Amino acid sequence: MGAFSLSTLALVVLVPLLVWRIYSRVKGVMGRQVSVPSRHWLGVLVCGAALAVSVAEVMGSTTLLGYLALGALFGIGWGLFAFKRTRLFANDEGYFFQPYAPLGIAVAMLFAARILYVGVDLYINQGIPMRVQEPFMHAPLTVAAIAFVAGYFGTISAGLLRWRLLNRQTD
Template sequence: MDLTTIALLILVPVLAWRIYTRVKSRMERQRSIVSRHYTGLLVFFGMVAVPASEMSDPLAIAALAAGTVAGLALGAYGLRLTRFEETEEGYFFTPNARLGVLIAMALVARVLYLGVLIYANKGSNMPTPRITDSPLTMLTVGLAAGYFWMYSLGLLRWRMKVRNEIGTFKP
């Protein structure tokens, strides 16, 4: 085993832990900002649309579609577990931390796996894997994109409902 492999074996768990703590901190009480909800709709739609437009493998396309549908369903479930608050300081929401962290870390784990696979294939005649090559990767991409897209949509709908009830709008 060479030095770069040992460094990789040490750094991957540290990187995974750091990403986990970052994701977990984002699953606490947050201010609702409408522009972020619109951005979430756009970004997570793009996470599905861009790979789908480039893929030709029917199994990978089906996995992306299945993951997206499952993510949408989990996003709707996650919204039911969310606590919404209207205070003098603004609008806040507290997502279900376990569900959000689980879905985000599934995607992170798959991307880290691809990174390790690319490193392991370095110097060999094996082709470098692309993110769209594996149906399992596409399943996790669809799951995360569907979940967070539905979550952004639900937060946006909540804010629009609050605006219609109050008659004023706080960004």
């Protein structure tokens, strides 16, 4: 079969299928949703915890802290931009929102692409004995991707919480 092994061929076939499945799943979530304050709180807490753990993990490296800060700032910026375009509904049935799908899908797919890249890199280099494996959180793009996603989804969750608190006061 030449340079390709059966497992490499399976990887070449399965990665596009996995990407398509992630895309279709994320796209399906971008419709109208019920606003549940406990979910928004959970989003803020999980994203905040992800950033805190990331900071603790890369504390010794100013370069990685820079990538982390840059990723978080861009994520928060994109989150603010997307939240302004999020459709918010309050009616007799309850509170609903519809996220701005293009940015939400893009953020989720960028993060999935980074995770897939790390997985493929580990797979490709698993048989090389001389290669020293770099810890997961010591790759600048991985640190930036995690901070970006946490900043984005944390900002969206915080915006939804704020909207719910403001609407509760006007009810």
